[in-house]
Amino acid sequence: MKLSKTICSLAIAAMAGFAGLAHAQWKPSKPIEVIVHTAPGGGNDVLARAMVQMLEKENLLPVRMQVLNRPGGNGAVAAAAIAEKKGDPHTLGVVSSAWIANALVTREAKVTLHDLTPVAGLLQEPALIAVRTDSPFKTLKEFVDAAKAKPGTLKQSGGSVTSRDNIIRQTLQQSTGARWAFVSFPGGGERLAALLGGHVDMMVIEPQEAGEQIRAGKLRVLTQISDKPLSGFPNVPNLKQSGFDVGSSPQIRGLMAPPDFPKDALAYYEDLFLKLSKTASWKKYVDDYQLEDSYMNGAGLGKTITAIENDLRNQYQQAGVKTVR
Amino acid sequence: MDILNGLMQGFSVALTPMNLAMCFLGCLLGTIVGVLPGLGPPATIAMLLPLTFKMDPTGAMIMLAGIYYGAKYGGSTTSILLNVPGESSSVVTCLDGYQMARQGRAGAALGISAIASFVAGTIGTVLLMLVAPPLAKLSLAFSSPEYFALMVLGLAMVVLLAGDSLTKALLAMTFGLWIAGMGTDLFTATSRFTFGQTELLGGIDFVIVAIGIFAVGEVMANMEPEKPLDMLPVPKGLKNLFPTLQDLKDCRFAFMNGSIIGFFIGVLPGAGATISSFLSYGLEKAVSKHPEKFGTGVIEGVAAPEGANNADTAGALVPLLTLGIPGSGTTAILLAALVLWGFKPGPMFIEDSPAMFWGLVASMYIGNVVLLILNLPLVTVFAQLLRMPGYVMYPLILGVSMVGIYTINSSVFQLCLLAVFGLVGYAMRKLDFPTAPLVLGLVLGDSMEKALRQSLMMSQGDLSILFRPIPAVLLSIAAFLLIVPLIKKFNSVRAQVIDKEA
Numbered sequence: 146m147k148l149s150k151t152i153c154s155l156a157i158a159a160m161a162g163f164a165g166l167a168h169a170q171w172k173p174s175k176p177i178e179v180i181v182h183t184a185p186g187g188g189n190d191v192l193a194r195a196m197v198q199m200l201e202k203e204n205l206l207p208v209r210m211q212v213l214n215r216p217g218g219n220g221a222v223a224a225a226a227i228a229e230k231k232g233d234p235h236t237l238g239v240v241s242s243a244w245i246a247n248a249l250v251t252r253e254a255k256v257t258l259h260d261l262t263p264v265a266g267l268l269q270e271p272a273l274i275a276v277r278t279d280s281p282f283k284t285l286k287e288f289v290d291a292a293k294a295k296p297g298t299l300k301q302s303g304g305s306v307t308s309r310d311n312i313i314r315q316t317l318q319q320s321t322g323a324r325w326a327f328v329s330f331p332g333g334g335e336r337l338a339a340l341l342g343g344h345v346d347m348m349v350i351e352p353q354e355a356g357e358q359i360r361a362g363k364l365r366v367l368t369q370i371s372d373k374p375l376s377g378f379p380n381v382p383n384l385k386q387s388g389f390d391v392g393s394s395p396q397i398r399g400l401m402a403p404p405d406f407p408k409d410a411l412a413y414y415e416d417l418f419l420k421l422s423k424t425a426s427w428k429k430y431v432d433d434y435q436l437e438d439s440y441m442n443g444a445g446l447g448k449t450i451t452a453i454e455n456d457l458r459n460q461y462q463q464a465g466v467k468t469v470r
Numbered sequence: 471m472d473i474l475n476g477l478m479q480g481f482s483v484a485l486t487p488m489n490l491a492m493c494f495l496g497c498l499l500g501t502i503v504g505v506l507p508g509l510g511p512p513a514t515i516a517m518l519l520p521l522t523f524k525m526d527p528t529g530a531m532i533m534l535a536g537i538y539y540g541a542k543y544g545g546s547t548t549s550i551l552l553n554v555p556g557e558s559s560s561v562v563t564c565l566d567g568y569q570m571a572r573q574g575r576a577g578a579a580l581g582i583s584a585i586a587s588f589v590a591g592t593i594g595t596v597l598l599m600l601v602a603p604p605l606a607k608l609s610l611a612f613s614s615p616e617y618f619a620l621m622v623l624g625l626a627m628v629v630l631l632a633g634d635s636l637t638k639a640l641l642a643m644t645f646g647l648w649i650a651g652m653g654t655d656l657f658t659a660t661s662r663f664t665f666g667q668t669e670l671l672g673g674i675d676f677v678i679v680a681i682g683i684f685a686v687g688e689v690m691a692n693m694e695p696e697k698p699l700d701m702l703p704v705p706k707g708l709k710n711l712f713p714t715l716q717d718l719k720d721c722r723f724a725f726m727n728g729s730i731i732g733f734f735i736g737v738l739p740g741a742g743a744t745i746s747s748f749l750s751y752g753l754e755k756a757v758s759k760h761p762e763k764f765g766t767g768v769i770e771g772v773a774a775p776e777g778a779n780n781a782d783t784a785g786a787l788v789p790l791l792t793l794g795i796p797g798s799g800t801t802a803i804l805l806a807a808l809v810l811w812g813f814k815p816g817p818m819f820i821e822d823s824p825a826m827f828w829g830l831v832a833s834m835y836i837g838n839v840v841l842l843i844l845n846l847p848l849v850t851v852f853a854q855l856l857r858m859p860g861y862v863m864y865p866l867i868l869g870v871s872m873v874g875i876y877t878i879n880s881s882v883f884q885l886c887l888l889a890v891f892g893l894v895g896y897a898m899r900k901l902d903f904p905t906a907p908l909v910l911g912l913v914l915g916d917s918m919e920k921a922l923r924q925s926l927m928m929s930q931g932d933l934s935i936l937f938r939p940i941p942a943v944l945l946s947i948a949a950f951l952l953i954v955p956l957i958k959k960f961n962s963v964r965a966q967v968i969d970k971e972a
Contacts, residue, residue, distance in 0.1 A: 185803070217668070218654065218669070221671050222668055222881075298930075304656075305656050305657075307659045328927045329924070332740070334795040335739055338613075353809065357816020360814075361816055434809075
């Protein structure tokens, strides 16, 4: 058993070697540490641990990969921890849009994503706009019209003021002149409980979270926020089809590396995550959570981050949130 | 009848050798995690999650749940022996538990905490089985205004936790509220009291403050006397180690109080085990015949909060399993685990996966028995630890505290914070400030502020939202609690004046 595993991994290593002979001679020689910014169980942590699991199952890595939690400051502590490992090819970090948002509004966040080396983009997270089944609103337009008629009486539950939930609200408010309240809750469970209990009228929810509530007849989806139509929600219109021609910054997850990252190591990891994104386990994971598969290489991720940052800065300034960068 | 059938099915699932082994393994791991300060159930479960992919999901869930409630059993151990809270929900246990240990009654305290945990854990499971679906619906009626009132009621308990001086208790509580306000504000993304430190952006972890003030402060205070340190008395003979029949009688009400409060607070997403343990301690003291003895080592003061934090786990499973709503860090990870295994937690979970639900319920009955059998013999072992001389004991407490804090985030900055709060704890002892109100303010402050601001955002600034029926009742009780000492004081002053005149 052990022997066959070794032969297998040798074979894979050999194949990888042939395939990448032109550009990737570097190979990891000791365990790789993946830094995440949440405590165990948070979004990025779950992704990182699932990723480790899949890399192992598909025999894509010759070494072990371990998750290191560096919570605090919405990514600021983790960003600093990655930056500290300058030039170390055995350190990576799982990042999300929250890091970009946080660095924009927090002076104390001294290390930003611009200081790190982008490695690969993995996922985009779509979202749904949902109301209770007994809500009078059947479409997003009805909701917005009602908010316009009685400004400030309708309520949306969501996360922090810098979260995507609020950015979507801001964008819709600006393009229509409607106004409704945004009530922040720290946990996803509390947001959903507030909606189900009738204390707020609408929320932006993750497809996987909403699926079961819809099946049980508790929630109705008005709009999906995603580039490609979600497989689980074929009949739900997107923002444009709902009559709102507005863009929305994508919620991305990807991998970053320390500053001064060796070029050949970067090529190795770009290739590794490209391979991962083509495996059956990855496809299943993406489908289970109703995510959008969107592999990008390092340069692509870098460009996307800058684009998101500019977009968010613009949104925050219009929303009256003070930006520091 | 449905319930009986379900339970039969559940036991047939839980009693397979594999699932029994899983239950035992979970309980054992939970006890260990509970005993070690710092490393809590959420982190343990997240780390074990990758291992569970190769396992049968029901067995895996039985094991992970075992870690969750098993940790509550172990959490009291270091609270009682070393004044180091093993879990945040065991902070209250320090108040009377550690005092009992100092009087040579560590065995009784450990024993009663295992028994209270067993009673409350079992009652909690019965309630989970009987009233989960209707109760879950009811819990949705609870929103920010109700939470705000609940937190205010909790804060009003400062009156009960105060020692001689209410003023000092209120000052300590305000200090706790201030610490709770540190970090990034959710509503405006503004940093508050971070002093330019990246590490303070996430606020200060409650466990650091509790361990610093309780454990490190206590060690420093004990270092002071010039005479050689006394060993703590430990009675000889097995029989003298366990709680007596009288102890059990004294705790009858505490068992019930802890079970009921723990379960119902647990059901509310957004309250938490720490609050339920504080509330049940407060209630226990409020109805006690000898409230003045609380804090000096009364056994009910251990039984009530330990019962509450165990019943809380059963309560917290209610919204998770019946609505798909996680109310705490641990249940959030259990939810993630269920999704990863291919289950669909949500309003139809019990209907879709009866074997999983009933198997879990049955395993909790078994698990609580396992934990009782596991923990009672440990009492004798742990009680012997106190035979260690001071020059071993106090360095050990410091070591355990520092390792515990370091395992949370591997952060040196947090070790420095621990030292700072150790000094704060020492100063408070010297100046005769009660420490419990500070921790109370810290636990409740953050949620209370959020709930108030959420309420006012919902009502567009209209305060009347805080006076709808449930909050109005809770706020009235809080006001009553605060007024009672004033009346007492007024009466005693009046009596003095009358005496003088006569």
